Amino acid sequence: MTSTAAGAWTREVEQYGVFEVAVRCASVADPGAPAPLTLQVSGPDGETAGVAAGFWDGGDVYRARWMPDRPGRWSFTTRSAHPELVTHGAFDCAPAPEGSHGPVAVAGRHFRHADGAPHFSFGTTCYAWVHQPAEMQEQTLRTLGEAPFNKLRMCVFPKHYRFNENEPTAHPYPTSADGGRDFRLPNPDFFQMLDRRVADLARLGIQADIILFHPYDRWGYPAMNARDRDRYLRYIVARLAAYANVWWSLANEYDIVPDWSEEDWDACFRTVQAADPHGRLRSIHNCVRWYDHGKPWVTHVSAQSSELRRVAEWRDRWNKPVVVDECCYEGNIEPLWGNLTAAEMAHRFWLGTIGGGYVGHGETYLHPSDELWWSKGGVLRGASAPRIAFLRRIVEEGPPLGYEPARWRWDMWAAARGEQEYLFTFGARQPAEYTFDPPVRRPFRVDVLDTWNMTVSPLEGLRTPPFRLELPGRPYTAVRLLAAE
Amino acid sequence: MTSTAAGAWTREVEQYGVFEVAVRCASVADPGAPAPLTLQVSGPDGETAGVAAGFWDGGDVYRARWMPDRPGRWSFTTRSAHPELVTHGAFDCAPAPEGSHGPVAVAGRHFRHADGAPHFSFGTTCYAWVHQPAEMQEQTLRTLGEAPFNKLRMCVFPKHYRFNENEPTAHPYPTSADGGRDFRLPNPDFFQMLDRRVADLARLGIQADIILFHPYDRWGYPAMNARDRDRYLRYIVARLAAYANVWWSLANEYDIVPDWSEEDWDACFRTVQAADPHGRLRSIHNCVRWYDHGKPWVTHVSAQSSELRRVAEWRDRWNKPVVVDECCYEGNIEPLWGNLTAAEMAHRFWLGTIGGGYVGHGETYLHPSDELWWSKGGVLRGASAPRIAFLRRIVEEGPPLGYEPARWRWDMWAAARGEQEYLFTFGARQPAEYTFDPPVRRPFRVDVLDTWNMTVSPLEGLRTPPFRLELPGRPYTAVRLLAAE
Numbered sequence: 001m002t003s004t005a006a007g008a009w010t011r012e013v014e015q016y017g018v019f020e021v022a023v024r025c026a027s028v029a030d031p032g033a034p035a036p037l038t039l040q041v042s043g044p045d046g047e048t049a050g051v052a053a054g055f056w057d058g059g060d061v062y063r064a065r066w067m068p069d070r071p072g073r074w075s076f077t078t079r080s081a082h083p084e085l086v087t088h089g090a091f092d093c094a095p096a097p098e099g100s101h102g103p104v105a106v107a108g109r110h111f112r113h114a115d116g117a118p119h120f121s122f123g124t125t126c127y128a129w130v131h132q133p134a135e136m137q138e139q140t141l142r143t144l145g146e147a148p149f150n151k152l153r154m155c156v157f158p159k160h161y162r163f164n165e166n167e168p169t170a171h172p173y174p175t176s177a178d179g180g181r182d183f184r185l186p187n188p189d190f191f192q193m194l195d196r197r198v199a200d201l202a203r204l205g206i207q208a209d210i211i212l213f214h215p216y217d218r219w220g221y222p223a224m225n226a227r228d229r230d231r232y233l234r235y236i237v238a239r240l241a242a243y244a245n246v247w248w249s250l251a252n253e254y255d256i257v258p259d260w261s262e263e264d265w266d267a268c269f270r271t272v273q274a275a276d277p278h279g280r281l282r283s284i285h286n287c288v289r290w291y292d293h294g295k296p297w298v299t300h301v302s303a304q305s306s307e308l309r310r311v312a313e314w315r316d317r318w319n320k321p322v323v324v325d326e327c328c329y330e331g332n333i334e335p336l337w338g339n340l341t342a343a344e345m346a347h348r349f350w351l352g353t354i355g356g357g358y359v360g361h362g363e364t365y366l367h368p369s370d371e372l373w374w375s376k377g378g379v380l381r382g383a384s385a386p387r388i389a390f391l392r393r394i395v396e397e398g399p400p401l402g403y404e405p406a407r408w409r410w411d412m413w414a415a416a417r418g419e420q421e422y423l424f425t426f427g428a429r430q431p432a433e434y435t436f437d438p439p440v441r442r443p444f445r446v447d448v449l450d451t452w453n454m455t456v457s458p459l460e461g462l463r464t465p466p467f468r469l470e471l472p473g474r475p476y477t478a479v480r481l482l483a484a485e
Numbered sequence: 486m487t488s489t490a491a492g493a494w495t496r497e498v499e500q501y502g503v504f505e506v507a508v509r510c511a512s513v514a515d516p517g518a519p520a521p522l523t524l525q526v527s528g529p530d531g532e533t534a535g536v537a538a539g540f541w542d543g544g545d546v547y548r549a550r551w552m553p554d555r556p557g558r559w560s561f562t563t564r565s566a567h568p569e570l571v572t573h574g575a576f577d578c579a580p581a582p583e584g585s586h587g588p589v590a591v592a593g594r595h596f597r598h599a600d601g602a603p604h605f606s607f608g609t610t611c612y613a614w615v616h617q618p619a620e621m622q623e624q625t626l627r628t629l630g631e632a633p634f635n636k637l638r639m640c641v642f643p644k645h646y647r648f649n650e651n652e653p654t655a656h657p658y659p660t661s662a663d664g665g666r667d668f669r670l671p672n673p674d675f676f677q678m679l680d681r682r683v684a685d686l687a688r689l690g691i692q693a694d695i696i697l698f699h700p701y702d703r704w705g706y707p708a709m710n711a712r713d714r715d716r717y718l719r720y721i722v723a724r725l726a727a728y729a730n731v732w733w734s735l736a737n738e739y740d741i742v743p744d745w746s747e748e749d750w751d752a753c754f755r756t757v758q759a760a761d762p763h764g765r766l767r768s769i770h771n772c773v774r775w776y777d778h779g780k781p782w783v784t785h786v787s788a789q790s791s792e793l794r795r796v797a798e799w800r801d802r803w804n805k806p807v808v809v810d811e812c813c814y815e816g817n818i819e820p821l822w823g824n825l826t827a828a829e830m831a832h833r834f835w836l837g838t839i840g841g842g843y844v845g846h847g848e849t850y851l852h853p854s855d856e857l858w859w860s861k862g863g864v865l866r867g868a869s870a871p872r873i874a875f876l877r878r879i880v881e882e883g884p885p886l887g888y889e890p891a892r893w894r895w896d897m898w899a900a901a902r903g904e905q906e907y908l909f910t911f912g913a914r915q916p917a918e919y920t921f922d923p924p925v926r927r928p929f930r931v932d933v934l935d936t937w938n939m940t941v942s943p944l945e946g947l948r949t950p951p952f953r954l955e956l957p958g959r960p961y962t963a964v965r966l967l968a969a970e
Binding site: 331332333334339340341344366412426428429430431432433434435473475 | 816817818819824825829851897914915917918919920958
């Protein structure tokens, strides 16, 4: 895609893939201005599918992209004040290959791919992985290829923070004469690399949760004024919205970006929403103060909290999917948010799941060269990832769209599929017995799950509530009840 | 003491021991009525030390008791409407033997014995141990002799609850003709046994935290009317207040005793306070709703809560010592309050200590004959007790009266002795490094404590804050800083 020659376009594309047209013009006065060209596409039935803005890609090259969502012959036209950027043509869209399910959208309080496949979000975080050397980026991708995660939180702008002192290998915007940022023109090299990394994640089946702003800075990014924010957002949306695996995270810890008001964030949301013809998911992530996730442009909650027992409450409050993208990380660093045991990290995934929500992973083990997964990627050194994989397997065996929370009794929440299935965990508690009394009298098959040793032990026979069960009396035991057919 | 012959009295007693006079009268119309006789004692200087009510002890025998608090020759007089109960005499009080420190009183937000020795409360709970067979009671005492606990919560009335189905070996009050309780006369056999058990605990250096009422019943105790409550309280105070190791706990889970109002509890407090010439400690223990511990008759807070991080706040609120007598128990039973791991149980003691308070232990491991320590006593099967012993050793090495809480930084509380000593724990967190920055710049010796393996590792040399320390990166690590002399 990014190798489309200027004046050419993608002749064949897969459903949910990226169609791209490239054109040349040397006479654009302000190449970084929004929408130097627009791309109108028509689907196989001839109707207009939509209009996407194009973008400058360095030199005299401009591009525009579209994600066709159904097979057949598509046609397109570009429009521009510059005649050189005007072209038209057609392309063929093949059916999605096996395993390609299309973009993720909200389905009630859960997620679903365009083809109807459920999306159970099991995210992780490598904030600054695209700012590390290419070799380390490749290592990150290899690690992700073996890991249980299907979403990655990642920043566009480089990160300045403890354990993140190195310079980015490339900047999204160049350094200005006064040592700050020059936001007039983006750096095409950086964004071409970002394109490739988003596509790499797509091949791994991983959603790219792209963090558009964040407060960890020494280069001047958060000082961007309202006009430049608008240009930047429209630029990155023009570049990336056609990628089926893109999610827009307006910010990480939006509430500690200096000098931004709530209205600034609202404006950014509206800009992204208006610019994105594909309507990719939009969220914003807090530090302490929560954004009002009830606002119409927020598609789902992206929370920072350790209160995983409140996920069900938050779903009710906003009637949207809840993703707790940060609930502290497995690791051994000093800050409280970075020294969970693997068992506790995995347990927090269980709690979020039982609340009907989704949880994000991160890993922060000290490393002599500060190669902490949570920020730079590289390799995983902890022990929670396989336990999260175990939970993901359980969830994939569960209800088609995901579990709903049910209050099992005053002191216990369960994940439920109607009255047919219940799943819950005792966490760090170690009961050696438990009396099961869901509000239904039918026979159940019972699985006892050791979530640490990752075993499922089906008990013989069927039990009709209320029934008492002997349990291992070890922490991190879970139980699943499955209604007998 | 209880073997004092009628018509006789204790001729020699140790300081903080129990002086007793026994008298006979066959003509008392209502032996269970309060104060059939009163005992006035005068100390070595001739001044009146106080007046205690006597009590009926079965048949025609009446007794009265006093705890002399200083050595020398004491004198006494009994008074009564019945001439047979009137006598007088003298007794000698020897200095307290080594290790006998006298009753515990409040000292600011801590406790102190009468002789000035600090009392660091490390309690445990065997609610119904005096209602079990004598052999098991003896086993409980043997266990306590080896355990780190110096306070025992215990009920006067028998307990009916899950895992507590057996009949008491003796009842404090007999069964009435209609199958309920007859509160006219107490059962002297029961109370004589109770005397002995309180004295047994005293010999082990253990405070008897005597629970006067509780809601777990099938025999009719909570139905006691106001008049009978008054008689009962004055009776048990007359019997037991002279024991130096007695604390009065008005109730366990007072707020779920059916049909009692807050005013009823106030009245009971006032009765105990008025009846007790020794002024033993008074508290009341909640289930959900907290009593107003600011009331003047409450000497210290006896809380049920798992929010150990709030102990410092509660000390501030009530300006009294805080004992979290229940914060869930080590064990493996079904209810959430009874299946903590040993590590978590011990950790909760650390949290309470760091908040400047005190914590109570309990143990609830399933047993084929329902012999759970928390209720019946017997033997300890868990692993938290030695870890609590380790903490007790650390606390005994600490400030003379006990640690004060200090906010180390926003995310961390420390126990402090002024600016000379800091103690804190990382709990289940596993940092491999930590930067110590207390608000003082002086050299400290540093001990790294493994609170699970119970080791103290002094680091070589001195460190002046701020300084960074490498830590084991294992859960349940604690650190102690000691100012270099």
